[in-house]
Amino acid sequence: MSMPSLALRRAPDATAVIVMIALCGAWGFQQVAIKEANASIPPMLQAGIRSLIATLLVWIWTRTRGVPLFQRDDTLPAGLLAGVLFGGEFVCIFFGLNLTTATRMAVFLYTAPCFTALGLHRFVAGERLSRTQWSGIVLAFCGIALAFADGFLHGNPNSASTLRGIAGDALGILAGIFWAATTVVVRxxxxxxxxxxKTLFYQLAVSAVLLLVLAAGIGQTHVEAVSPMTIASLAYQAVVVAFVSYLTWFWLLTRYMASRLSVFSFLTPIFGVTFGVLLLGEHFTARFMIAAAMVLAGIALVNRSAPIAKR
Structure with missing residues (x-):
């Protein structure tokens, strides 16, 4: 599936807007699904199974459409690197969700567009940041600092639970950096x-091997009693998010302007926070909501003219 020239892409119409809102909702729910399944399936094993199932689905899909995956085209080194970075992102997400809430993870993970803009500014010609985008990055990073301060001030700074939460928050930001690095490598x-x-196949296949080997290496292979909710959560991650939503996103990119679609990225953490509160009973402080608003406003400013890949 090669992408047409930019001239053939148009501004999002009503269909694209509806699909993008649905995708943002699906991505925002992902942290809730991971948190739910973490109770029965160790994080690394869960992440590896997710990538493995999605890899098989992408392979089947490309076979039925006659899309070649294994021809020589000099993409192997970059594909392996993108897969390792993609795997690193989910190592951070799955471990982080054992330490912090889905609400906080949703906000910290979606700082990725800011890191992506910085990376593209440095490594990709024609991706220079405007003053508006620089302002957005500064605003988002101020929001991150405030959110971290909230993590310390909300509980006892010396308590184990507070330190675990801060570590989880840090993993959320590191996941965003890995995600951004993956995008920069691809671009x-x-x-x-x-x-x-093929790009998606690289990321899923390499991360599946990496995550399953890591799960075996650190002894995360024991599965507790698996409930129907656990199976549904894992199936949601693998089929709906890693397979259907990613391919739908790429389909949108072949028809609509990426710079216009990327504006919707700020909706994903909003959905993530909402689902965390409504479905997991998580709580947040007024300080954290101000910090989240700063991050989201920063993302919106960065995305005014910079296309950002989705998750």
Whole structure:
């Protein structure tokens, strides 16, 4: 599935807007699904199974459509690097959700557009940041600092639970950095000319191997009693998010302007916070909500003219 020239892409219409809102909702719910399944399936094993199932689904999908995955096109080194970075992102997410809330993870993870803009500014020609985007990055990082301060001030700074929460928050930001690095590798390497299906296959296949080997290496292979909710959560992550939503996003990119679609990225953490509160009973302080608003406003400013990849 090669992408047409920019001239053939148009501004989002009503269909694109509806699909994008649905995708943001699906991505925002992902942290809740991971948190639910973490109770029965160890984080690394869960992440590896998720990537493995999605890899098989992408392979089947490309076979039925006649999309080649294994021809020589000099994308292997970049593909392996993108897969390792993609795997690192989910190591941070799955471990982080054992330490912090889905609400906080949703906000910290979606700082990725700011890190992506910085990376593209440094490594990709023609992706220079405007003053508005620099303002957005500064605003988002101020929000991160305030959110971290809230983590310390909300509880006893010396308590184990507070320190665990801060560690989880830090992993959320590190996951955002890994996500941004993956995007920069894709944009700045031979993968920029590969099909979206092949790029996604690299990320899923390499991360599946990495995560399953890591799960075995650290002894995270024991599964507790698996409930129907656990199975549903894992299926949601693998089928709905890692397979259907990613391919739908790439489909949108072939038809609509990425810079216009990327504006919707601020909706994902809003959905994530909402689901965390409504479904997991999580709580947040007024200080954290101000910090989240600063991060979201910063993301909106960064995305005014910079296309950002989705998760």
């Amino acid at each position: 700045a390497s031979s993968l920029a000319h590969a099909s979206a299906s």
